Amino acid sequence: MREAAFVKQNKDKWLEFENILSNKTQIDPDELSDLYIEVTDHLSYAQTFYANSNTERYLNQIASSAHQRIYKTKKEAKNRLFTFFKTEFPTMFYNHHRELLITFLTFSLFVIVGAFSAASEGDFVRSFLGDGYVNMTMQNIANGDPMAVYKQQGEFNMFLGITLNNIKVALFAFGYGILLGIGTLYILMRNAIMLGSFQYFFYDQGLLWESARTIWIHGTIEISVIIIAGCAGLVMGNSMLFTGTYPRLESFKRGVINGLKILMSTIPFFIIAGFLEGFVTRHTEMPDWLAILIISSSLALIIFYYVIYPIQLNKKLKQNKQSKNTTTLTNPHLTNLS
Numbered sequence: 001m002r003e004a005a006f007v008k009q010n011k012d013k014w015l016e017f018e019n020i021l022s023n024k025t026q027i028d029p030d031e032l033s034d035l036y037i038e039v040t041d042h043l044s045y046a047q048t049f050y051a052n053s054n055t056e057r058y059l060n061q062i063a064s065s066a067h068q069r070i071y072k073t074k075k076e077a078k079n080r081l082f083t084f085f086k087t088e089f090p091t092m093f094y095n096h097h098r099e100l101l102i103t104f105l106t107f108s109l110f111v112i113v114g115a116f117s118a119a120s121e122g123d124f125v126r127s128f129l130g131d132g133y134v135n136m137t138m139q140n141i142a143n144g145d146p147m148a149v150y151k152q153q154g155e156f157n158m159f160l161g162i163t164l165n166n167i168k169v170a171l172f173a174f175g176y177g178i179l180l181g182i183g184t185l186y187i188l189m190r191n192a193i194m195l196g197s198f199q200y201f202f203y204d205q206g207l208l209w210e211s212a213r214t215i216w217i218h219g220t221i222e223i224s225v226i227i228i229a230g231c232a233g234l235v236m237g238n239s240m241l242f243t244g245t246y247p248r249l250e251s252f253k254r255g256v257i258n259g260l261k262i263l264m265s266t267i268p269f270f271i272i273a274g275f276l277e278g279f280v281t282r283h284t285e286m287p288d289w290l291a292i293l294i295i296s297s298s299l300a301l302i303i304f305y306y307v308i309y310p311i312q313l314n315k316k317l318k319q320n321k322q323s324k325n326t327t328t329l330t331n332p333h334l335t336n337l338s
Contacts, residue, residue: 001049003049003050003055006045006046006049006050006055007055013035014039014042014058014059017035017039018065021062021065021066036063036067039059039062039066040063043059043060043063046059084261085265088261089261089264089265090305090313091310091313091317092258092261093261093306094310094311094314096235096258097307099231099235099238100231100306102234103185103188103228103231104227106188106230107188107223107226108192109192110196111192111196111199112196113193114197114198115196115197115199115200117193118196118197118200118201118204124197125197125201128193128194128197129197129198129201134201136149137149137201141207146202146207146210146211147210147211147284150214150277150281150282156278157278158277159275159277159279160278162218162274162277163270163271163273163274163275166222166225166226166270166273169187170225170226170232170266171229171263172187173187173188173232173233174229174230174232174236174259174262175233176233177237177259178236178237180237181233181234181237181238182237184230184237185234187230187233188226188227188230191223195223199211199215213291213292213295214281214284214291215281216295217277217280217294217298218276218280218281220295220299220302221269221272221276221298221301221302222270222273224269224298224299224306225269225270225273228306229262229263229266231262232258232260232266235255235258235259235262236252236255236256236259239251239258239259240252240255276298280294
């Protein structure tokens, strides 16, 4: 290919990349990496066919600038965790809202299945929750304290045990995604049926409100992030089935990385849920308005961080990108390339 044709074919992409670097525009790390790889490929081509040309010098310049930005870790290391939760994760997660919707609908469907099964078959609740738990709860109800199960352990021990158990469930929901996502859906199904039958059990005892106002103090975040962990497993599973423009192995690698990022994002929320269950849920004497406030605030936090904020952030990034693209870009090296 003639040098002039090579420049004409790729000039717009180089200018866009240079503009991102010079203005330090916020960009998804995966997209920045892809652009960097493409520019270095162009540089290798130019070094082979247009050695010592303006094209080679220009591409070497922007490739060096990109390398410094990507691998400059000293300053960013201090704020890496903050940047992950503030920008990197929400930007990435926006692209996986479809998987989140699938896991939410799947979970909701099997909650209904669990409640219906418990209503239709008398022994169903015992088969899922176990005779020990059901007998203990019936005894607590007879003693006038249906939610006494949340008062049996010390606050810290309960907080630690519940948090670790919830993280274990999330790891299973993600890890079973390796079975093309089917394993993840199975984990969600089991937990959803258990929840549905559990809530019906209290409804059948005339304690639906008493149980809901207590359980959902911690359960709002706990159940939400289990669904989100299921989304992580589905992202990994889908990466093996729907590869897009990537080779299957590369698509799988990206699926694993994105799934792990989603999983990592749930850890602070599991800690919050564990804290609420260990230290707050046990106070069944709290007024209804306070319980409702905690539940509604927890739900608002989850919806904002995992749904609203990623949409807002990506909308802002797209607007910034469009405004940059409308700006006329000039570069003295490019003027003389051909």
